[in-house]
Amino acid sequence: MTPFLTELTAALGEKVSLNEAVRDHHGHDMSRLPAHRPDAVVFATGEADVVAAVTICATHGVPVVAVGAGSSMEGHTIPVKGGISLDLKGMNRILAVNDADFDAVVEAGVTRKQLNEYLRDRGLMFTVDPGADASLGGMASTRASGTTAVRYGTMRETVIALRVVTASGAVVETGRRVKKSSTGYDLTKLFVGAEGTLGIITEVTVKLHPIPEVTASAICAFATMEGAVQTVVETLQSALPVARIEFLDEVAVQAANAHAGLGLTVAPTLFLEFHGSERWVAEQSEAVRALALDNGGADFAWSTRPEDRARLWKARHETIYSNQSLRPGCKTYTTDVCVPVSRLAEAVLEARREADTAPFPVKIIGHVGDGNFHVGYLIMPGDEGEYAIADALAERLYQRTMDMGGTFSGEHGVGVSKLKYLRREHGGGVDLMKAIKAALDPQGIMNPGKLGQEG
Template sequence: MNETAIKALQQVLGDRLSLNPALREHHSHDMSRQPAHLPDAVVFAESEEDVVQTLKLCHEHGVPVTPFGAGSSMEGHTIPVRGGVSLDMTRMNRILAVHAEDFDAVVEAGVTRKQLNAHLRDVGLMFPVDPGADASLGGMASTRASGTTAVRYGTMRENVIALRVVTPTGEVITTGRRVKKSSTGYDLTKLFVGAEGTLGVITQVTVRLHPVPEVIASAICSFATMAGAVQSVVETLQSGIPVARIEFLDEVAVDAANAHSGLGLKRQPTLFLEFHGSARWVQEQSETVRALAAENGGEDFDWATNPEDRTRLWTARHETLYSNQSLRPGCKTFTTDVCVPVSRLPEAILAARADLDGSFIIGKIIGHVGDGNFHVGYLIKPEIPEELAEAERLAERLYQRTMDMEGTFSGEHGIGISKLKYLRREHGAAAVEMMKALKAAVDPKGIMNPGKLGQAG
């Protein structure tokens, strides 16, 4: 990034542009195992006009721009691999409107999911998409995030109604209207949801809201075998039970959760479940699932009914990434994120566990199994070449098996840097070339999050 570009940005943005080494380092990495890359500068956008001016000047000078939200992405999305500007959206954190009667809200991109739900508490509504981290809604839209509640409420794809986006040349577009459906034009909202900041910068998100259920009940159930736990998931879904969350932890993940969060669970494959609805409906659902689980070796169907116990339970589930340190201090998690048709889930998870059991590295399996999505985490020290190579070998086996089952190698984390090499295998050469053509048409200078989607793979 040359001195002329820096001076032009400073003239427009003032102290909202920083060259501070500590701030640049903070924006050089995310939660992935990918190596850090320093941006040349950090811009803290406080308004949509700040984003417009930044992109206009960066387009003029050919400066790369990498949008940055909460920094919680898992695949290197926000790492500025070619330097330039890291565009921090966290100061754009205003909730602009809540239309309770229409079940939607309009927020700036830096608003986080917990911030929005705290704001909604008094109106009896909630935003349900829960990836675990307190991610920004702009970032969640960009990565097409999902999480523990997707089995009932869907992912960001289903819960984003409209966007405001600043294009690479600094123009502002609105991708939809605040209505339930529309049949006009290309679906630009879906184009930008999941584009990972490679086509423009999301500044405003209109999201779908849902009523807070009358009753929320959580439960845990341990199983003698992994096969029994996963088969219970399949049978629950095939029975048409609208479970709100159904999460799987293998015995290694349970061991880590016990050490990290003090849960005191049996060291067995375990399901975490949650039911939403009326008191009678929740009771009927839970009793049906209890019976299905018992037929598959499930035991100790324990309830967490008060809010404090539920929060503790789900916090332990969400913090499984951090609990890895209790199993192997100083390790990094080589994450995977596959999704298969639910009917193939038992086969897929058991094969992944067999691979781990035959390896010299430690690993664990967790998953949002209600929609066929699970994660194998290989706990390695990347600086040890043999461990990194073994994790790559196991991941390759996992991904190829997933492709053979007509699944996807990324159910929710997105592509970022880590998974570009698999795009052609899943989508085919023609589809990837169309992605590149879209990128070139929207961003002819290639300044938006370069080295990611649309420019590689």
Template structure:
């Protein structure tokens, strides 16, 4: 047992676990990265617990890795260098809801579903929806987004202010509960997306939105992938405020049908959602239907029934689990790129052309309304040749994306898996990131081996 863990047990007692199973649980996430077991896990219950844990770890030079729901996709929470995993799940109090100001203040362990359940009777909703029931602290740390970002924005636009425990154990508030401010550096944006490498987020203030009068979902299949993607481009260029517009290729539709029993036609398909008044939702739906028909779309089926919408989006959100229905025992080598909307059709079609050469199933899905899509290579990890081919295809995808002035991650973040691409996208900006890291965390104890220390 390390000296830091011994001191943590003395200070925090039963909140500290060295159980091998608990440590294993905190040594991996939903990525393909191998397990790295922390020396101990601290189940913090308050900001004071976080301060105590960080100060003890700082005194020993011991790594500190925040852990939320464990749903990250790129190895963000894996403790590469051991140390202590700070489990934030017990910090799950909703501290305040200011309905008149459209904001809420929550502890970092509150999940998006928990917050929306709490808001149900207020007429308000928290809109960032990455699919998984992620914690808001983790979502802020990875600058998460998801299916509703096309209308409501990502965590970058949603987070108003944070409370953060720095590497020295100091508590910092990064902003005020107001819509705008011109005072000082924007510290909130500095910590949003920092992936726990600059401090531990303990409290998050987020924007809320009114629940719309009517919510309608729609499904439309297409003769070609090009037609589906072109419909997305034309919808966005027509300034239609769709709430969600999701793309699934034929392989993804097969998986959704097998996993959720949707019974969809095997064809490139769009899932859509419209928010607004009854008349406005109908007008939006009819306009998109006409655009779809002009691009070879058919079977445009829309519904305002809550159960229809729930079934549709549950199938979309569980797409990573549906992969097993296509290839039992597979592991998804997942990607996450984002391109300017004008290059979307070109990017998706090129990715599909590459995918068609692969010796394993490959599916493409995406939050395509903002140019973000995912290519999933369904490989058998025990077959080295398959991993090598997935890496080759992913490399082609990333380079093509950056050649199109896109980014190698629109929402999953960097973590471990994508760190090697950081300098290719940001150039000398990586040196600035390293300088910020060194200034705020001179010992390099905050989630080491990630942003600001490599790349």
């Protein structure tokens, strides 16, 4: 045992694991990136554990990498420089729900499904929905979003305040539980999306919304991809507050059919959802339906029963698993781009055109109401040739996105392998990021090898 591990174990006892299988498990995430085993795993059950672990790491200059549900797609939680994996899954208490203020205060390890389960009887909901049952601390750190961001915003708009443990082990509250404030630098927004490189989030205060009186889901198949995307653009331009507007290309519809037995027409398709009063939902959906019909859409297929709606959105969320049905044994190389809505049609069509040159299936799905879509390359694990082709396609996709004024991540984050794009997108902004990183984490122990450094 090194002096570091001796001190860590003395302070945190059985919460520290040096077990190889446990360490291996904490060495990877959902991505295709190479694993890297941490020196130890600390299972924190409260903020005091986080403070103790970070303080000891700071004394010894050892890296700390926080992990929640482990659903990162970009290697955020892989301890690429070793050190400890600080597992926050045990910090899963819901600390307060303030019905009158529409907010909740939770420990970082609480997952979105857990919170929504808890809230249901109170008529409230937490709206950010990335598909995976991610932890709120992780979602905050990744600035996550998902299907409902078009209506309710991403974690950027949803996180009201945070408690964080800084690189020196201090506990800081980044803001108050108020709807607005003009007092000082926006520390909350600085930690949202910082990917654990500036401090460890231990508590998250989030905005809630009332469960709408009426929720109506519809599916609409289109003759062309252009028609589907154009419908999205026109819907946004009409300022209709759709709650969800998701695009699936033909390949994605095939996969969803095979995986979930949806029996959908194989065509470019929109999944839509409307929230509001009965009259207001009727008004919104009528307006969108008219736009769709004008753009070569078939009539809406409605899912009004909750169980049908659940099946529909489950199928959408599980698109990544459904890829097995298209190409058994494959792994999905997922990308994540976001462009101004005015460039969406061009961006999606160009991506599809290029995808058709690939020797493996490629599918496109997207939170198109935000201008955000994912091109997924279904490649065989270990096939270096396919991997290289996918890499080249992704590289061109990202560059084209940035050339259109877009961003190389709408919601998955930067993580490890996309760090190389940071300067291409942010230019001299990267120098400010590095200065902030150096100021708040002078030893460079908070999730090193990630944001705040050059790629």
